[in-house]
Amino acid sequence: MxxxxxxxxxxxxxxxxxxxxxxxxxxxxxxxxxxxxxxxxxxxxxxxxxxxxxxxxxxxxxxxxxxxxxxxxxxxxxxxxxxxxxxxxxxxxxxxxxxxxxxxxxxxxxxxxxxxxxxxxxxxxxxxxxxxxxxxxxxxxxxxxxxxxxxxxxxxxxxxxxxxxxxxxxxxxxxxxxxxxxxxxxxxxxxxxxxxxxxxxxxxVAGVSGAVHLVAVDARSPRHDGGIVTRIDGMQFGMMVDAQGRRFADETAIVGSRRYSIWGQTIAALPVPSATLVLDAGGMAAMPRLAFEPIRAANLGEMAALIEVDFAALSCSARQSGRVRKAPFFAYPVVSGLTFSCHGLxxxxxxxxxxxxxxxxxxxxxxxxxxxxxxxxxxxxxxxxxxxxxxxxxxxxxxxxxxxxx
The missing domain is CATH 3.50.50.60 (FAD/NAD(P)-binding domain)
Incomplete structure (x- = not known):
């Protein structure tokens, strides 16, 4: 000092x-x-x-x-x-x-x-x-x-x-x-x-201690100071799965500006607070440009290994949702990023x-x-x-x- x-x-x-x-x-x-x-x-x-x-x-x-x-x-x-x-x-x-x-x-x-x-x-x-x-x-x-x-x-x-x-x-x-x-x-x-x-x-004291505003960000982001470019978007073009490879939300339910914070809070509430956005070839073509390159795999088995989830769970999620069909496949690891805390003077x-x-x-x-x-x-x-x-x-x-x- x-x-x-x-x-x-x-x-x-x-x-x-x-x-x-x-x-x-x-x-x-x-x-x-x-x-x-x-x-x-x-x-x-x-x-x-x-x-x-x-x-x-x-x-x-x-x-x-x-x-x-x-x-x-x-x-x-x-x-x-x-x-x-x-x-x-x-x-x-x-x-x-x-x-x-x-x-x-x-x-x-x-x-x-x-x-x-x-x-x-x-x-x-x-x-x-x-x-x-x-x-x-x-x-x-x-x-x-x-x-x-x-x-x-x-x-x-x-x-x-x-x-x-x-x-x-x-x-x-x-x-x-x-x-x-x-x-x-x-x-x-x-x-x-x-x-x-x-x-x-x-x-x-104003606000609530521990309350924070969250958005979905790439899990590969720096611990601090990544800014807006680390934000993950485009969930509606693919399938969101949890740490076990299970789909846990309707990706098309919220598409307005509130989607960023809703995804941040939803992921934070998971038993293991991390997720993966999985896309097929068509979904990837529709994605906005993001800061990090996607993980790429030739098939779902390879993707399951790369993102470290159960292949059976991932395959079942893809089949039941119908949102991930055509190879090759792509993925973005997602966690919650903190924008501001809601506690102050x-x-x-x-x-x-x-x-x-x-x-x-x-x-x-x-x-x-x-x-x-x-x-x-x-x-x-x-x-x-x-x-x-x-x-x-x-x-x-x-x-x-x-x-x-x-």
Missing amino acids: RPPPSKAEVLVVGGGMAGLCAAISAQKAGATVRILEASPRHMRGGNLRHARNIRIPHDGISSYSPGIYPVEEFARELTEVSRGDGDAALIDMLASRAADLGEWLADQGVVFQTKHIPFSRRTAFFLGGGKAATNALYARIEALGIAVSYETPWDIDTLCELPSAAVVLCCGGDQADARQRFINRGTPFNVGAPMEGLIRAGAA RVDTRARVKMGDGSVSKNLFAAGAIMAPAVLHIGYLSGTALTISAVFGRIAGEEAARHALG
Whole structure:
């Protein structure tokens, strides 16, 4: 761990979307700011690096988002996915403050895709993906003269000693904690130490400990940081079998965007939480392009040996389902990959950390994944994680600067 940084009026812990927005907002409000980032420079940006799009409400058609997506509709969807367990005041704040988010991000240098974009009236796509958005925001940080300390992780005991008037926690949840049993699709630096330390110290808890959002990923993916490219799709073109070679689900039951999370949860619930997508020649021809090459076999007997399942069970599954018929055969090993955890801190509408006794911290703020469960509880709404990060990052930065400057 590096030595404590020099004094700044506002210290931002974490250099992803939430932290970058917080730092920019605090600096523009007149405070001196420093970012403490756990990762080395080449891995900066948190999970923003792996993002493609961000959910933004808007009252009219724009160059990067067709159609209309009213603030009221966004707020209603947030309430629905949180099943009424999300903080209503935070939901309203998020929906209303997200309305100018596209323009604000563009002013900071983020470029949105305006040509050949997937139809989505709810989300805007980053030109060049999340890595380009990360680089744009860091360029803005550098232009504003905001200092960044890389490879500087902090726990709650050290945070209490930091030389600053206000601290903004934007260091994510605990999805990279070594105790998690799933492949972590995102940054390996979100280990949850500040969050867990604050909870032990009496901070109010949001969400449910142990609850996570999962999707199906290739079992050959790296333990951390594989991102969206490791996701497995195309189950409807083949047959899903468990560790014994038995078919365990209807591959065509869910084909909308919810299929990713449903498969992730379904596989995690298996007695042995792993599966294999098996395809025949026709199924393979229909498959989308995936990151890893498929396992290939001339016949089902050879395939059973390669994927280490019982040949009789695999053959029976193929015969009964009628979904795998014509050689050659192909397979992808599948496990559950963790996108985010659903456990975090409660905050008020000024992004101040709430305590379990009902009080509110005066100089400790939080934004992003560390407080997202206060909005979504254990729910999921695509593109919203970055919206929460950007909106509450801006709020936290503004409020931290206001406190620091008196």
